[in-house]
Amino acid sequence: MNRMQRASLWVKQNPWRASMIGWAGITVAGFSILSSVRSEMDIKRRQAYRDVIEREYAERASQESRA
Known part of the structure; x- marks a missing residue:
């Protein structure tokens, strides 16, 4: 009796x-x-949050360089 036959008997x-x-x-x-x-x-949420922070940082840096 092989393993599959024993397993099917156990299930029955x-x-x-x-x-x-x-x-x-x-x-x-x-x-x-x-x-x-x-x-x-x-x-994905962390990456989106990181992208937003990087975008805000870049905008702030460009505004400060213009001023």
Whole structure:
């Protein structure tokens, strides 16, 4: 009896436990995807904030050089 046959037999004997393991895997995968999307959004937000500060600094510097 190979590994796949043993696994399918275990799933047939323990459907509730197998479904819980499946849902746990799906949940972990979903949370990891969400956290990576959130970190990507944080990076973009920080970059946008940095761009705004650099733009304001450049405008202020050009105004001071004109004065």
